[in-house]
Amino acid sequence: MATEDDQMELFSAIAANPKPAAALDPNFDPELIPTSAKVPVLPGTYGSMEEMSLHCNRCHRCDLGATRTYAVVGRGNPQAPILIVGEGPGQNEDETGLPFVGKAGQLLDKILESVKLTEADVFICNIVKCRPPGNRTPTQDEMDACRPYLLEQIRMVDPQIILLSGASAVRGLIGDKRGITKIRGEWIEWEGRLCMPVFHPAYLLRNPSREKGSPKWLMWQDIQAVRTKLDQLQQASANAD
Numbered sequence: 116m117a118t119e120d121d122q123m124e125l126f127s128a129i130a131a132n133p134k135p136a137a138a139l140d141p142n143f144d145p146e147l148i149p150t151s152a153k154v155p156v157l158p159g160t161y162g163s164m165e166e167m168s169l170h171c172n173r174c175h176r177c178d179l180g181a182t183r184t185y186a187v188v189g190r191g192n193p194q195a196p197i198l199i200v201g202e203g204p205g206q207n208e209d210e211t212g213l214p215f216v217g218k219a220g221q222l223l224d225k226i227l228e229s230v231k232l233t234e235a236d237v238f239i240c241n242i243v244k245c246r247p248p249g250n251r252t253p254t255q256d257e258m259d260a261c262r263p264y265l266l267e268q269i270r271m272v273d274p275q276i277i278l279l280s281g282a283s284a285v286r287g288l289i290g291d292k293r294g295i296t297k298i299r300g301e302w303i304e305w306e307g308r309l310c311m312p313v314f315h316p317a318y319l320l321r322n323p324s325r326e327k328g329s330p331k332w333l334m335w336q337d338i339q340a341v342r343t344k345l346d347q348l349q350q351a352s353a354n355a356d
């Protein structure tokens with residue numbers, strides 16, 4: 116059986132392994148795309164992430180649409196019990212159309228692996244679907260313009276747990292402006308769903324210490340709490356069947 120040190124060791128193992136670029140559907144109909152933030156994206160607009168991706172790749176609801184290569188919609192299982200929301204695509208993600216494929220994404224995968232969570236257990240996306248130039252923090256207007264897409268993703272995935280990775284994800288979805296160090300690890304109920312703010316993996320890369328009380332150590336506590344909660348929820352639903 117793996118020791119705690121073995122599991123924490125996964126937090127450090129980063130390999131360079133970019134994923135292939137996302138394909139675009141040649142049957143895409145541009146007439147169906149809302150191109151202005153004044154046009155609402157109503158709940159139930161999309162039947163799948165693929166449909167949403169086609170729209171996002173032509174979207175100009177905010178200025179980020181003018182500078183993106185690919186809109187980055189998400190990766191993982193669209194029926195996963197856990198939805199992970201990050202901040203925005205970085206350069207690797209913009210070039211491939213897949214979220215969390217750089218070093219931060221590889222660290223996230225290792226963190227999930229440390230508690231035996233795989234791609235089948237998670238769907239990973241961002242608050243804004245297009246890359247903010249220079250990897251700056253998305254503005255409130257950009258997050259507001261993109262929010263209907265995230266709400267559609269939450270509707271389609273219907274997760275039992277939402278992890279809000281970093282302060283922008285917390286602010287953009289639930290409007291809580293407290294710093295991530297203050298609220299990480301706290302279960303928050305939003306719209307009848309269980310959410311937990313956690314550190315963004317990019318922040319963990321900048322803070323490599325694994326000493327007790329360090330960001331990585333705190334993340335280790337949080338991801339174990341998530342694993343425990345998921346096991347409890349799944350056990351409760353199995354008992355109810």
Ligand code: SF4
Nearest residue numbers: 174176177180245261
């Ligand atoms: S970030 Fe979101 S709202 Fe802005 S252009 Fe991209 S898909 Fe549209």
